[in-house]
Amino acid sequence: MRSIKEAVMTGTHFIDGDVACAEGAIAAGCRFSAGYPITPSTEVVERLASRFPLVGGMFVQMEDELASSIAIIGAAWGGVKAMTVSSGPGISLMQEHIGLAVMTETPTVWVNVQRGGPSTGLPTLPAQADMMQAKWGSHGDYPTLALCPNSPQEAFDLTIRAFNFAELYRTPVLVMLDEAVGHMLEKVVIPDAEDIDVEVRRFTGKSPDEYRPYECAEGSLVPDLAPVGQGYYFHVTGLTHDDRGYPVMTPETQEGLMYRLMNKIDVDAVTDVRESEVEGCEVLVVSYGITSRVAERAIRDARSQGLRVGHLRLVTVWPFPEKLIRERCTQASILRVIVAELNLGQMVREVERAVAGAKPVRLVGHPGGAVHDPNVILAAILQEAS
Amino acid sequence: MSSRDTQALQSVPVNSPMEEWLRMDRMPHIWCPGCGIGTAVNCFVRAVEKSGIPREKLVVVSGIGCTGRVAGYLKLDSFHTTHGRAIPFAIGLKLANPELHVVVFSGDGDLIAIGGNHFIHAARRNVNITVICVNNFTYGMTGGQVAPTSPKGSVATTTPYGNLESPFNLAHLADSSGASYVARYTTYHVRPLVNTMKEALAKNGFSFVEVLSPCPTLFGRRNRFGDGLDIMRLFKEKSIRRDGLSTDAATVDLQNGPIVVGRFKDRPREAFLDVYNDAMTKALGKDRFRPYGPVTMREPQDSNGW
Numbered sequence A: 001m002r003s004i005k006e007a008v009m010t011g012t013h014f015i016d017g018d019v020a021c022a023e024g025a026i027a028a029g030c031r032f033s034a035g036y037p038i039t040p041s042t043e044v045v046e047r048l049a050s051r052f053p054l055v056g057g058m059f060v061q062m063e064d065e066l067a068s069s070i071a072i073i074g075a076a077w078g079g080v081k082a083m084t085v086s087s088g089p090g091i092s093l094m095q096e097h098i099g100l101a102v103m104t105e106t107p108t109v110w111v112n113v114q115r116g117g118p119s120t121g122l123p124t125l126p127a128q129a130d131m132m133q134a135k136w137g138s139h140g141d142y143p144t145l146a147l148c149p150n151s152p153q154e155a156f157d158l159t160i161r162a163f164n165f166a167e168l169y170r171t172p173v174l175v176m177l178d179e180a181v182g183h184m185l186e187k188v189v190i191p192d193a194e195d196i197d198v199e200v201r202r203f204t205g206k207s208p209d210e211y212r213p214y215e216c217a218e219g220s221l222v223p224d225l226a227p228v229g230q231g232y233y234f235h236v237t238g239l240t241h242d243d244r245g246y247p248v249m250t251p252e253t254q255e256g257l258m259y260r261l262m263n264k265i266d267v268d269a270v271t272d273v274r275e276s277e278v279e280g281c282e283v284l285v286v287s288y289g290i291t292s293r294v295a296e297r298a299i300r301d302a303r304s305q306g307l308r309v310g311h312l313r314l315v316t317v318w319p320f321p322e323k324l325i326r327e328r329c330t331q332a333s334i335l336r337v338i339v340a341e342l343n344l345g346q347m348v349r350e351v352e353r354a355v356a357g358a359k360p361v362r363l364v365g366h367p368g369g370a371v372h373d374p375n376v377i378l379a380a381i382l383q384e385a386s
Numbered sequence B: 001m002s003s004r005d006t007q008a009l010q011s012v013p014v015n016s017p018m019e020e021w022l023r024m025d026r027m028p029h030i031w032c033p034g035c036g037i038g039t040a041v042n043c044f045v046r047a048v049e050k051s052g053i054p055r056e057k058l059v060v061v062s063g064i065g066c067t068g069r070v071a072g073y074l075k076l077d078s079f080h081t082t083h084g085r086a087i088p089f090a091i092g093l094k095l096a097n098p099e100l101h102v103v104v105f106s107g108d109g110d111l112i113a114i115g116g117n118h119f120i121h122a123a124r125r126n127v128n129i130t131v132i133c134v135n136n137f138t139y140g141m142t143g144g145q146v147a148p149t150s151p152k153g154s155v156a157t158t159t160p161y162g163n164l165e166s167p168f169n170l171a172h173l174a175d176s177s178g179a180s181y182v183a184r185y186t187t188y189h190v191r192p193l194v195n196t197m198k199e200a201l202a203k204n205g206f207s208f209v210e211v212l213s214p215c216p217t218l219f220g221r222r223n224r225f226g227d228g229l230d231i232m233r234l235f236k237e238k239s240i241r242r243d244g245l246s247t248d249a250a251t252v253d254l255q256n257g258p259i260v261v262g263r264f265k266d267r268p269r270e271a272f273l274d275v276y277n278d279a280m281t282k283a284l285g286k287d288r289f290r291p292y293g294p295v296t297m298r299e300p301q302d303s304n305g306w
Helices: A017-028 A042-055 A065-078 A088-104 A131-136 A152-169 A179-183 A251-263 A290-304 A322-329 A347-355 A374-381 B003-010 B037-051 B067-073 B086-096 B108-114 B116-125 B170-177 B190-202 B216-220 B228-238 B272-284
Strands: A011-016 A030-035 A058-061 A081-086 A108-116 A122-126 A145-147 A172-178 A185-190 A235-237 A273-276 A283-288 A309-314 A316-318 A336-340 A361-364 B058-062 B077-080 B101-107 B130-135 B181-186 B207-212 B239-241 B259-266
Touching: A011 A017, A017 A030, A017 A042, A017 A081, A017 A108, A017 A152, A017 A172, A017 A179, A017 A185, A030 A042, A030 A065, A030 B086, A042 A058, A042 A179, A042 B272, A058 B086, A065 A081, A065 A088, A065 A108, A065 B086, A065 B116, A081 A088, A081 A152, A088 A108, A088 A131, A088 A172, A108 A152, A108 A179, A122 A179, A131 A145, A131 A172, A131 A316, A145 A152, A152 A172, A152 A179, A152 A185, A172 A179, A235 B067, A273 A322, A283 A290, A283 A322, A283 A347, A283 A374, A290 A309, A290 A336, A290 A374, A309 A322, A322 A347, A336 A347, A336 A374, A347 A361, A361 A374, B037 B067, B037 B101, B037 B130, B037 B190, B058 B067, B058 B086, B067 B077, B067 B101, B077 B086, B086 B101, B086 B108, B086 B116, B101 B108, B108 B116, B108 B130, B108 B170, B116 B170, B130 B190, B170 B181, B170 B207, B170 B259, B181 B190, B190 B207, B190 B259, B216 B228, B228 B239
Parallel strands: A030 A058, A030 A081, A081 A108, A108 A172, A145 A172, A235 B077, A283 A309, A283 A336, A336 A361, B058 B077, B058 B101, B101 B130, B130 B207, B181 B207, B239 B259
Antiparallel strands: A011 A185, A108 A122, A145 A316, A273 A309, B181 B259
């Protein structure tokens, strides 16, 4: 379906990534958010708190991130699209409920405006050091779907996409901003409502007698939801459960459930990798989020010196687009692969795993607190000592 | 299962009035002989029957623990959430779908220890939900560890030399945090419990019912309170009913008595959603504010918008 006209702020705006993210959520149909103040993500919920009452939504500031992160799961089961927003320490507190959303297959969106860590770290300064937490932060095996915008415009666009993926796959979806993108003011074009595609929640067509909460249709790995309050009398639990939703503590039940959860996200369908002059390049730079903006400058400078440099930007960071990265990074022309990221080596491990020794992979890391100096990335491209 | 258990199961009448409210395909349940949680569930179902609430609009949310399994056995829309977080889940559910009657049914460790912060804030916020806390003075499911409700001096696996700490008075905690309705009974008081649960369900605002319950296996046995029947006798003999008593005086002393029970607080206090809709209408005006009624995401499909 299309977005709701009265709710969408169609037009050209000069806003920051946090505000754009909030507007994206509203355009996507989000009508409930619970959160707790934390820099640098607070502007997202502040925006929602002022905008929601005008569009039939509600923001509640809860007592902590544990409460916020499960309130949105409750709200999603109540029938609305729901989102929570946080950063570093708050995201750490929310990990248990990301697991609950995975296990109960609750469509929800989780925004992480990343800051420097560990612990209280650098509240007002950027980092991209939660990338592996996004993948592995909650206990147990689970699939992660995470998107990484590099501008306020993308904060708007990808928040909508996150809501759509959440509905399509019945899963929590993470939007990984960082302090720089969150607080960066740029032009954001919000389209007409009729040009915004919004995924509607898919409810079962079965009667309560026929319905089994975690039974999938032929050819699908994503079960249909039942509406609450309509006499389906369904049970939802964080325990390992069978297709009735009942707890069953056997290795067989665990096996069936885990393989379905791990396989239900269509990696090819969710993959979004932006490529620039990759074919025939000698050096290939892999980056994502704010660092891709810095890398672009370094790549431009290197190209002006006659070097053939390609750029791969991960928009979907999880599931990691392993196959595509392997294909692009192992072309015959490539001398080396450079991974630039605002941490001391996270996604580079995934790139190394995909490349599997076929080409040298070099990390240009940064401990956070600022973005890279583009000359540092340039030096790595030119293989100069930096 | 021992032959005694099998016999006990077979002795349950086939057409028990409880059956239609239970997921019979999940029986037998996990609760021990002499446990009071089943009694609390029975009272709850009776209260629901008397309340006139349409069954499909009644939703039960539990946390983790023995009482946390209630959601799994009741044949309602039911949610078994994480340890300590049933209340904020319930708040999200209720605010997203205000036409639901949302009941949190969980234990003392879940609601008051790990979930204590949510408990006091929910009472303060006064969202229209009902919280039923089965207080058995211990952590049953994990084997009898000390709880913030365990009596001072009581023996638990983690306080082998006696509990050094004083327990919370849950009724006082709920009351002083702003709950609209606060009551306490024991599983001996089945009829008052049915009535008080019915009142709590009807109350607009945060309502709290504490149900003192025997845990003969892990609390009673270790602390020389005897089996389930002995603890029921203790509840009968030591309880005094004091409706309207100030909750700071409504104490629980299992050893020497009294165990003060009754409906301590029933006050008119505007519930969260009513406050929200009134305040937003004032702040934004009738034309701009879109009231937060039973909004579901299906509604935007209507040609009229919301």
